[in-house]
Amino acid sequence: MNIIENTRKKCPLVHCITNYVTVNDVANIVLACGASPIMADDKNEVEEMQSICNSLVINIGTLNERTIESMILAGKTANKYNHPVILDPVGVGATKFRNDTVNKLLNEVRFDVIRGNISEIKTLALKSGKTNGVDACEADMITDDSVDEVISFAKKLSKETKAIIAITGPIDVICDESNSYITRNGNKQMGKITGTGCMLTAVIASYVASNIDNKFDATVKAVSAMGLCGELAIKESKGTGSLRVGIIDQMSLLTDEILKEGNKIEIR
Amino acid sequence: MNIIENTRKKCPLVHCITNYVTVNDVANIVLACGASPIMADDKNEVEEMQSICNSLVINIGTLNERTIESMILAGKTANKYNHPVILDPVGVGATKFRNDTVNKLLNEVRFDVIRGNISEIKTLALKSGKTNGVDACEADMITDDSVDEVISFAKKLSKETKAIIAITGPIDVICDESNSYITRNGNKQMGKITGTGCMLTAVIASYVASNIDNKFDATVKAVSAMGLCGELAIKESKGTGSLRVGIIDQMSLLTDEILKEGNKIEIR
Amino acid sequence: MNIIENTRKKCPLVHCITNYVTVNDVANIVLACGASPIMADDKNEVEEMQSICNSLVINIGTLNERTIESMILAGKTANKYNHPVILDPVGVGATKFRNDTVNKLLNEVRFDVIRGNISEIKTLALKSGKTNGVDACEADMITDDSVDEVISFAKKLSKETKAIIAITGPIDVICDESNSYITRNGNKQMGKITGTGCMLTAVIASYVASNIDNKFDATVKAVSAMGLCGELAIKESKGTGSLRVGIIDQMSLLTDEILKEGNKIEIR
Numbered sequence: 155m156n157i158i159e160n161t162r163k164k165c166p167l168v169h170c171i172t173n174y175v176t177v178n179d180v181a182n183i184v185l186a187c188g189a190s191p192i193m194a195d196d197k198n199e200v201e202e203m204q205s206i207c208n209s210l211v212i213n214i215g216t217l218n219e220r221t222i223e224s225m226i227l228a229g230k231t232a233n234k235y236n237h238p239v240i241l242d243p244v245g246v247g248a249t250k251f252r253n254d255t256v257n258k259l260l261n262e263v264r265f266d267v268i269r270g271n272i273s274e275i276k277t278l279a280l281k282s283g284k285t286n287g288v289d290a291c292e293a294d295m296i297t298d299d300s301v302d303e304v305i306s307f308a309k310k311l312s313k314e315t316k317a318i319i320a321i322t323g324p325i326d327v328i329c330d331e332s333n334s335y336i337t338r339n340g341n342k343q344m345g346k347i348t349g350t351g352c353m354l355t356a357v358i359a360s361y362v363a364s365n366i367d368n369k370f371d372a373t374v375k376a377v378s379a380m381g382l383c384g385e386l387a388i389k390e391s392k393g394t395g396s397l398r399v400g401i402i403d404q405m406s407l408l409t410d411e412i413l414k415e416g417n418k419i420e421i422r
Numbered sequence: 423m424n425i426i427e428n429t430r431k432k433c434p435l436v437h438c439i440t441n442y443v444t445v446n447d448v449a450n451i452v453l454a455c456g457a458s459p460i461m462a463d464d465k466n467e468v469e470e471m472q473s474i475c476n477s478l479v480i481n482i483g484t485l486n487e488r489t490i491e492s493m494i495l496a497g498k499t500a501n502k503y504n505h506p507v508i509l510d511p512v513g514v515g516a517t518k519f520r521n522d523t524v525n526k527l528l529n530e531v532r533f534d535v536i537r538g539n540i541s542e543i544k545t546l547a548l549k550s551g552k553t554n555g556v557d558a559c560e561a562d563m564i565t566d567d568s569v570d571e572v573i574s575f576a577k578k579l580s581k582e583t584k585a586i587i588a589i590t591g592p593i594d595v596i597c598d599e600s601n602s603y604i605t606r607n608g609n610k611q612m613g614k615i616t617g618t619g620c621m622l623t624a625v626i627a628s629y630v631a632s633n634i635d636n637k638f639d640a641t642v643k644a645v646s647a648m649g650l651c652g653e654l655a656i657k658e659s660k661g662t663g664s665l666r667v668g669i670i671d672q673m674s675l676l677t678d679e680i681l682k683e684g685n686k687i688e689i690r
Numbered sequence: 691m692n693i694i695e696n697t698r699k700k701c702p703l704v705h706c707i708t709n710y711v712t713v714n715d716v717a718n719i720v721l722a723c724g725a726s727p728i729m730a731d732d733k734n735e736v737e738e739m740q741s742i743c744n745s746l747v748i749n750i751g752t753l754n755e756r757t758i759e760s761m762i763l764a765g766k767t768a769n770k771y772n773h774p775v776i777l778d779p780v781g782v783g784a785t786k787f788r789n790d791t792v793n794k795l796l797n798e799v800r801f802d803v804i805r806g807n808i809s810e811i812k813t814l815a816l817k818s819g820k821t822n823g824v825d826a827c828e829a830d831m832i833t834d835d836s837v838d839e840v841i842s843f844a845k846k847l848s849k850e851t852k853a854i855i856a857i858t859g860p861i862d863v864i865c866d867e868s869n870s871y872i873t874r875n876g877n878k879q880m881g882k883i884t885g886t887g888c889m890l891t892a893v894i895a896s897y898v899a900s901n902i903d904n905k906f907d908a909t910v911k912a913v914s915a916m917g918l919c920g921e922l923a924i925k926e927s928k929g930t931g932s933l934r935v936g937i938i939d940q941m942s943l944l945t946d947e948i949l950k951e952g953n954k955i956e957i958r
Contacts, residue, residue: 174442174710175717175729181443181616186662191616192513193443196486199519206516218732218756220486245728248742251735346942348717348727390660392926393939394722403661406614442710449711449884454930459884460781461711464754467787474784488754658928671929674882 157365157375158410162188166208166363169232170356171195171225173215173244176349179402180211183353186406187379189360195221200228205235209363211356212263213242214255222255229263238266238362238369241317242355246270247277260315266362267373268311269320269355272296272304279311296325305334305422318373320358322351326381328374335374338418339381341388347398354380357405378417379408385416425633425643426678430456434476434631437500438624439463439493441483441512444617447670448479451621454674455647457628463489468496473503477631479624480531481510482523490523497531506534506630506637509585510623514538515545528583534630535641536579537588537623540564540572547579564593573602573690586641588626590619594649596642603642606686607649609656615666622648625673646685647676653684693901693911694946698724702744702899705768706892707731707761709751709780712885715938716747719889722942723915725896731757736764741771745899747892748799749778750791758791765799774802774898774905777853778891782806783813796851802898803909804847805856805891808832808840815847832861841870841958854909856894858887862917864910871910874954875917877924883934890916893941914953915944921952 168189172180177193184191194203197220204210210232212225232239241259246252256278259265268278272294296304308319308329321327326337344350357380361372380401387400436457440448445461452459462471465488472478478500480493500507509527514520524546527533536546540562564572576587576597589595594605612618625648629640648669655668704725708716713729720727730739733756740746746768748761768775777795782788792814795801804814808830832840844855844865857863862873880886893916897908916937923936 173729175713177443178446178616178714182662182666185614185616192516193441193484194513194517195484196519198487199517202517202519216729216731219734245730248728249730249735249738251732251738346721348714348721391939392936393942394718395935395938395942398718398938399663399667399935400660402663402666403659406661406663445711446714446884450930450934453882453884460784461709461752462781462785463752464787466755467785470785470787667931667935668928670931670934671927674929674931 155365155368155371156410157361157372158188158408158413161360161364164364165190166360167192167206168209168211168356168359168363169194169204169207169228170211171221171228172211172213172352175215176352179349180352180356182402183405184356184360186402187357187360189363195224197224197227200224201231204228204231204237207237209238209359211240211242211359212259213244213352213355214252215244215352217255225259226262229259233264238359239263240267240269240355240359241265242352243268243270243274243278246274265315265317266369267318267320267358268315269322269358271351272321272323275308275311275319275321279307296321296323296327301325301327301336305329309334318370320373320377322354322377326377328377330370333370334422336420336422337374337378337381339378340384343388343394343397344384346394350380374419375413378419379413382413382416383408423633423636423639424678425629425640426456426676426681429628429632432632433458434628435460435474436477436479436624436627436631437462437472437475437496438479438481439489439496440479440481440620443483444620447617448620448624450670451673452624452628454670455625455628457631463492465492465495468492469499472496472499472505475505477506477627479508479510479627480527481512481620481623482520483512483620485523493527494530497527501532506627507531508535508537508623508627509533510620511536511538511542511546514542533583533585534637535586535588535626536583537590537626539619540589540591543576543579543587543589547575564589564591564595569593569595569604573597577602586638588641588645590622590645594645596645598638601638602690604688604690605642605646605649607646608652611656611662611665612652614662618648642687643681646687647681650681650684651676691901691904691907692946693897693908694724694944694949697896697900700900701726702896703728703742704745704747704892704895704899705730705740705743705764706747706749707757707764708747708749708888711751712888715885716888716892718938719941720892720896722938723893723896725899731760733760733763736760737767740764740767740773743773745774745776745895747776747778747895748795749780749888749891750788751780751888753791761795762798765795769800774895775799776803776805776891776895777801778888779804779806779810779814782810801851801853802905803854803856803894804851805858805894807887808857808859811844811847811855811857815843832857832859832863837861837863837872841865845870854906856909856913858890858913862913864913866906869906870958872956872958873910873914873917875914876920879924879930879933880920882930886916910955911949914955915949918949918952919944
């Protein structure tokens, strides 16, 4: 499956309703991976805009009353057209407002993929994760010891939501009801840049939109690709500023061949 | 005409009501080209803010009801003070909301320059352009074969709006009712960075504000300058992340002499 | 006092209600200096979010009616929990809306530090500063001749507000009612990047949150650190684009030792 080549060939339109913190990096990584981003978020146009797009990202990083309504309208439109919808439940667990919003979204929109850090996914799956603001709680971090337990609640969440679940961290877990993979690409410094999670979510939306019959494989490869870009970028970076620039550079150069060589994907 | 030197000397205040995707790059390129940016967008202050500024950018990239009102208030104020106003009709043609907003803006505000990609300008001129989201449609791209036709409808739009029309792409067209130029600076990779169009619009606003008696020349040179910065930056970039950084670097180093040597401006 | 080491060790959560122009750089510099940023700004969650954070930044760069209410709610919550609150009164003096908002904030919220350029602080202290939009007025710039006068009104403002006052420019002044320091780190090119002020404000919030018993020292060191990062970055930068990247790189590498060697802090 040439997931990346397909993305560059089809150049899907990825509609992102996302936070204003990392939105520029999200748009640039969508372009870098071969797709085309659209960031419209006003309720007067999200349905029409989504109708001409190929997938939808809903990221609640800086959610507010105005955009929640738009998220739901766009999500329902995407469902109507069978466009993949990807949820990034940034900071869920941190406030009641975020919890209520995610519940509302899960009730009204059907998601194809949910990507979050371990604390966010734990909150959704077990209604019990602790959060450290928008970052994962240290105590929650996936290790080789805890990975099986994580896979077990991720599968449960997948069963409930019918979505592919992608949990990112030092070890990444990608599950659906019956399959589970882990990937070990990436490096610790990526956590010192804002938006690596948001960017990955948008790469998933790009790959999945271009590989609609292989959503699971596209998701696994997106997770691995993002980590690999971090690994390749760190070699030439001087600090976190140039690492961020380098990740987008590497994504713009990435091919299926490079990913095939560098991926650290394991079936579980 | 030392368009760039004048800009660095006068350091005009450029008021931008723009989208939250590329706003940081817009502010940085305004500084890099010698002007000073102000991004106020609340209706309670846009008139007072515009009154102390030298030009206005209206960019509808992530338009919403709140900022449309501000755009019109700021635009009318700029008109009252004879400050140049530049329109960037991002994604017009993609949704009714964008079309209606641009019509409203064109009815209520007098624009000095309108800059867009070919699909956006075609939508305005012929009420018929197709869009591919916020990017130009491949089929619309200006080629040596189609350039005369493009100039013809750009002149028509200029006549209707009294604005200078700048259309950017592989070949750029700059027209008013009676004059037309093309520029061939730039490189294809610039389309893989979000915001090169938004940035150019703000550079036009900076150059025009500083060269108020030579708005047409200032617009032509801004278009060429932006493309040239892309050409110079690509030589040292590793991918799209560093290309974006490099464009701002090159703009901060640009002089009238460098532009004189590197421009690919042709009169038509 | 190992201000920086403490910050990296404690990794405080810094809640920023800030402008959408420089928000990404603010988040990245907070991470680079060892803290963790959260950008929530909706009135439905700012109180709960602030309750789990360690400090608060209020930056009025792109203020609007929606976020002003959130600023006050978050500010009162921070006061209740004794979390440090830092004000960045961007562009105060430019419009009545900004002046009224800052007055309201000063009346309803107790600030630990106020950081601005000379024109902004003059506006607050003397109700008479001139502004050049969001940048300081050339005529106001602190020189060796004017520094004593500046210290005098900064002390007055500190007495009125009970806040540490930090004024940045070619010479920086940091005062409370009885102490005053100047720092001479930095370089002129930093003024050609948007957001160096906003970033510094967030670094102050990070250092102060981690050194709660030494707020004054933390503020002085943050001001010096930001300038030093600019000095170190300029050596390897080609223009303003790479300077901006380099400042974040340098902040991510900064230690108390590097700051000890490079600081240009003087007691007055």
